[in-house]
Amino acid sequence: MPFYEAISLALQTIRAQKLKSFFSVIGVFIGVTFLIAAVSIVNGMNRYMTDKFAATIVGVNTFQLRQRPNINFNMTDSIWRSWRRRPRITFADADAVSRGVTVPVTLSWYSEDQGTVEYNGKIARGINLEGTSADYFDIKNLNITEGRPFSPQEAKAGIPVAVLGWELADKLFIGNDPIGKTIKIQGLPYTVIGVVEKQGTMLGMSLDKFVVAPATSPIQRDVNPPHVVDALMIQANTIPEMNAAMDQVEGIMRSRHHLRPTQDDNFALETSAAVLDWWSGISRLMFYFGPGIVMISLVVGGIVIMNIMLMAVAERTREIGVRKSLGAKRKDIMRQFLAEAITLSTVGAALGIATGIILSIVIQAFTPLAAQVAPWSVGVGVLLGSVVGVVFGTLPASRASRLDPIAALRQE
Amino acid sequence: MTHQEFVTGDTPLPDIVILTHKLAREYIMGTETVRALRGVSLQIRRNEYVAVMGPSGSGKSTFMNLIGCLDTPSAGEYWLNGQKVSDLGDDDLARIRNKEIGFVFQTFNLLPRADALHNVELPLVYAGMRAAERRKKASDALARVGLADRMHHRPNELSGGQRQRVAIARALVNSPSILLADEPTGNLDSATSNEIMGVFKELHRQGQTVVMVTHEPDIAANAERVVTLRDGLIHTDQKQAA
Numbered sequence: 001m002p003f004y005e006a007i008s009l010a011l012q013t014i015r016a017q018k019l020k021s022f023f024s025v026i027g028v029f030i031g032v033t034f035l036i037a038a039v040s041i042v043n044g045m046n047r048y049m050t051d052k053f054a055a056t057i058v059g060v061n062t063f064q065l066r067q068r069p070n071i072n073f074n075m076t077d078s079i080w081r082s083w084r085r086r087p088r089i090t091f092a093d094a095d096a097v098s099r100g101v102t103v104p105v106t107l108s109w110y111s112e113d114q115g116t117v118e119y120n121g122k123i124a125r126g127i128n129l130e131g132t133s134a135d136y137f138d139i140k141n142l143n144i145t146e147g148r149p150f151s152p153q154e155a156k157a158g159i160p161v162a163v164l165g166w167e168l169a170d171k172l173f174i175g176n177d178p179i180g181k182t183i184k185i186q187g188l189p190y191t192v193i194g195v196v197e198k199q200g201t202m203l204g205m206s207l208d209k210f211v212v213a214p215a216t217s218p219i220q221r222d223v224n225p226p227h228v229v230d231a232l233m234i235q236a237n238t239i240p241e242m243n244a245a246m247d248q249v250e251g252i253m254r255s256r257h258h259l260r261p262t263q264d265d266n267f268a269l270e271t272s273a274a275v276l277d278w279w280s281g282i283s284r285l286m287f288y289f290g291p292g293i294v295m296i297s298l299v300v301g302g303i304v305i306m307n308i309m310l311m312a313v314a315e316r317t318r319e320i321g322v323r324k325s326l327g328a329k330r331k332d333i334m335r336q337f338l339a340e341a342i343t344l345s346t347v348g349a350a351l352g353i354a355t356g357i358i359l360s361i362v363i364q365a366f367t368p369l370a371a372q373v374a375p376w377s378v379g380v381g382v383l384l385g386s387v388v389g390v391v392f393g394t395l396p397a398s399r400a401s402r403l404d405p406i407a408a409l410r411q412e
Numbered sequence: 413m414t415h416q417e418f419v420t421g422d423t424p425l426p427d428i429v430i431l432t433h434k435l436a437r438e439y440i441m442g443t444e445t446v447r448a449l450r451g452v453s454l455q456i457r458r459n460e461y462v463a464v465m466g467p468s469g470s471g472k473s474t475f476m477n478l479i480g481c482l483d484t485p486s487a488g489e490y491w492l493n494g495q496k497v498s499d500l501g502d503d504d505l506a507r508i509r510n511k512e513i514g515f516v517f518q519t520f521n522l523l524p525r526a527d528a529l530h531n532v533e534l535p536l537v538y539a540g541m542r543a544a545e546r547r548k549k550a551s552d553a554l555a556r557v558g559l560a561d562r563m564h565h566r567p568n569e570l571s572g573g574q575r576q577r578v579a580i581a582r583a584l585v586n587s588p589s590i591l592l593a594d595e596p597t598g599n600l601d602s603a604t605s606n607e608i609m610g611v612f613k614e615l616h617r618q619g620q621t622v623v624m625v626t627h628e629p630d631i632a633a634n635a636e637r638v639v640t641l642r643d644g645l646i647h648t649d650q651k652q653a654a
Binding site for chain 2: 005012013016318319321322323324325326327328329330331332405406409
C-alpha cells in the first residue's frame, strides 16, 4: 500500500473519531501552540526592542555619559558597590565635554527622579522629574503640541519653567489650557510653558507621566546633589560620528579623572546597544526554558498518542486480521498504523500552529507585549509533529504488524 | 481414488490446484502437545467443488488455516497451484493469500467503516494496483454478485446476504486459484443460505475451484465432493451428485 493511501486512510479514521482524535493530540497541540506563541513573542519583542524601545530609551545615534550603566543585567553586589564608589558626573565634566568634543554633536544634561507635581489642589504622584538642557527635546525627538520648549537662555539661567508630559497635563488640567499656569514640583512653583505630544505606552508603562525643567532650575535639588547630573546625552548625526565622539569623550573623562593607562574607565558610555544586550539576555533565557517546556509537552503528547494507538491496535485487531488474510504484508500494516500516528500528531501540530498564530495576533493586539510569528517556527512545529508521530507510533505499529492473522481473525 | 500416489520430491500434476502430503500441525499447549492434524494427504483438481466436514476438534479449522496459508504446517507438504507453499515465510504467504486465495468467512469480516466498493478493492490495494484500475475491477466484481447498485453502501446498510455477497466479490476480485469459504452460511437464515449457495454453484459452473468448510450436511450437499475429517485424519472422501 503506498504511503499516501495510508495517510488518506488515517485521515478517514481521524474524521470518523473527531473528539477522540482531538484529545489524543492535545499534548502535541499544546506543545506546538506554546512553541509558536513563545517564539513569536521573542521575535516580536526583538523587533520592538531594536526598532522602538532602544531609540525611545536612549535616542537615535545617541550615547550617554554616566557614572555607571543605567541598564544592566546579571549584576553582582560587588560590581554594584564598585560602581557606587565612582565619582559622579558633574556640571564641570559636562561643560568640559561640550567644549572638548570636535565632532558635530548635540548635547543635553539629564537628571531624573520620581516626585510629586501639584496644581490647584490636584496632586500627581510618581511623576518622572527631569532636569535637562534645551536640546533634550531634539535629542529625544519630543514634539511640543501646546506652548513651547524652554530656550537655551532659560536653561542656562535656571528659570523655573516646566514642560509637561501629556498624561500629567491631562491629569492636572483636565482639558483646560495649562500654558502660563503655575504648578508645584516637590512644593516649588514653576510656570508651565509647554505640553509634549502623547508618547503612548511601552511594555504597558505610560511614557507621558513626566515633567521637564531646566537642569539648573530648582529641580536640580530634587533630583541630584548639587552640581551633579545623572547623564550627559550626546547625539551625533551618524553612527561613525557617534563612535568618534565616544572616543573623544572617553579621552576627556579619563584625563579629568586622572586615570593611568592601566586603569579601567570609572564612568560609563552607554548606547542603545546596552539596551539590546540587556534584552538579548532576557530573550536568551526564553531560549533556554522555552525548548524544555515544548519538549515536555511533546513527550507527554507523544506518550498519549502511543497509548491511543495501542488501544486502536487492540480495538482493530480483527481489522488487522482481515487485512492480513487479504494479503497485507507486515510492512503494509506497519505503514498503516505509523501513518495514522504521524497524521494524528501532524494534525495536532497544525492545530497548534493555527492556535499559536491566533494567540500571537491576540497578544500583539491586546497586551503590551509585542508578538510576531517567525516563519521558521512554523516549519519546526510541523517537523516536530511528524517526528513525534514516528517516534511514538513505531511501537504500536510494529505490534500491529506482528499480530498472528488466525488469532486476530478470531477476536470478537 | 483416481489420483496417482504422491511421494516427497514429486511435483503435482498441472491440473491439481491443492495438494497436501502428510500434512501435520501440532500445537504446544503448556506441557501438552496437541496433534490437531496428523498427516492429511489430499488432492483437489481445478474446478472441483469440495466440502470439508467434521465434528469440532476434528482438525477442520486447522486444515482450513493451512490451506488458506494463514498458518504453516509442522510437517508435510502443501502445494498450491503448482507452488510449494508449506515452507514459505510470512511475506511470501501474504502474497500467496493475496493472489491465490479468496476467503469467505462466517462473519463476513467486512471493514465496517468502508463502503462495499472499498471493501472489495482491498485485496487489489495490497496487490499494488492503481486506483482507477482497482475501482473498475472492484465494481465489476460487485456486479458479478448482483450488487452493482449497492457499491457505496456500508456493511451496516446491507442485509446479511448482501454482506456475504460483498465478501464473495472481495474474495473473487483478484481472480484467485481457490475460493475458500469457512462456514459461509453460518450466520444466515436458510433462504439466504440457499441464495449464497446459488452464487457458489454459479461460480463453480464458471470454472472456479471452491473449498468450503462446514458442519451442516445440507450445505455440504451442494458440493460435488465431500471430505470428512476425524481426529486429525481424513475419515471419508466421497464424490456425490451435485
